[in-house]
Amino acid sequence: MEPGIEAAVHDIARTRHGLVTRADVLACGGTDEVIRTRTAVGRWTAVHPGVYLVGVAPPPWRTSLLAATLAAGPGSAASHRAAVVLWGLDGIATAPLELTVPFTAEPLPADVIQHRTRRPVPIVVIDAVPVTSIERTILDAAGCLRPVAAEKGMECALRRGLTTATALDLHVKEHGGRGVRGSGFLKELLAERPAGRAAGSPAEVELLRALRLQGVEPPVRQHPVRLRDGSVAILDMAWPLRRKAVEVDGVDAHATIGALDHDDERQNQVLEAGYDLRRYSARAVRRRPGSVVASVMRFLAA
Numbered sequence: 001m002e003p004g005i006e007a008a009v010h011d012i013a014r015t016r017h018g019l020v021t022r023a024d025v026l027a028c029g030g031t032d033e034v035i036r037t038r039t040a041v042g043r044w045t046a047v048h049p050g051v052y053l054v055g056v057a058p059p060p061w062r063t064s065l066l067a068a069t070l071a072a073g074p075g076s077a078a079s080h081r082a083a084v085v086l087w088g089l090d091g092i093a094t095a096p097l098e099l100t101v102p103f104t105a106e107p108l109p110a111d112v113i114q115h116r117t118r119r120p121v122p123i124v125v126i127d128a129v130p131v132t133s134i135e136r137t138i139l140d141a142a143g144c145l146r147p148v149a150a151e152k153g154m155e156c157a158l159r160r161g162l163t164t165a166t167a168l169d170l171h172v173k174e175h176g177g178r179g180v181r182g183s184g185f186l187k188e189l190l191a192e193r194p195a196g197r198a199a200g201s202p203a204e205v206e207l208l209r210a211l212r213l214q215g216v217e218p219p220v221r222q223h224p225v226r227l228r229d230g231s232v233a234i235l236d237m238a239w240p241l242r243r244k245a246v247e248v249d250g251v252d253a254h255a256t257i258g259a260l261d262h263d264d265e266r267q268n269q270v271l272e273a274g275y276d277l278r279r280y281s282a283r284a285v286r287r288r289p290g291s292v293v294a295s296v297m298r299f300l301a302a
Helices: 003-015 022-027 032-040 061-072 080-087 134-144 147-159 165-175 183-192 202-213 257-272 282-287 289-301
Strands: 019-021 044-048 051-054 098-102 113-117 123-126 129-132 220-226 232-239 244-249 276-281
Touching (some): 003 019, 019 061, 022 032, 032 044, 080 134, 147 183, 202 232, 202 282, 202 289, 276 282, 282 289
Parallel strands (some): 244 276
Antiparallel strands (some): 123 129
């Protein structure tokens, strides 16, 4: 292969996690013989028909995901669980290769979970990988994840400012409905969700959900309280009329001596501001949710 053609192919590969397609090689002036030669000697690796990795190392997950979308053709995008991981949402940490693809004559890549659709799917690009929009991702997650994981993902997207409850509601109305899994559940989540800030952590979502399922009065999430030193404490969940609040402590945020000192001083000032406060660890919420919920209910009833 001529040096100019090779350089052009490598330029494309650098923008796509080392991946090129047959169409890319031909557009750069290469031929099918060039592709056969490069794969035969091991300089390129055929990932899917018409999709090649420049190199021989096993591709990481994100590269494999991009390769699958290239093999599936235009209009294909990472979706469902793969999209949740690609967006970096709470709820799950790993995912299979999973795509939404249009009904076309394109050959489908092997070893990939595929969802065929005739409806237009909003697509954005994250790190060179086409992926369903954040609203579509949350809608799909509502149909394929456990309820608590789907709710964690939604609250994470809201907390990070990736979308709004209004935008999610509009997306469900415009793109949900019959035949779209997750539509009903996401509608319920949005209807039950109190106005205001998103939950501050995955553990808070777990506790809020557990309290809701027990019929406990919904708290105000991320409630601001003015302290005597002029600063503002943001309480994870509060019942202002009762002057009571609950905090869920993660390990990372409270592990150092300095953090513990700050927590003690902050808690004292919250008590001075007239709020009764209970604290629970994220570990306790995850491992003993029934015990924590019962404790919160006794606290509120006292």
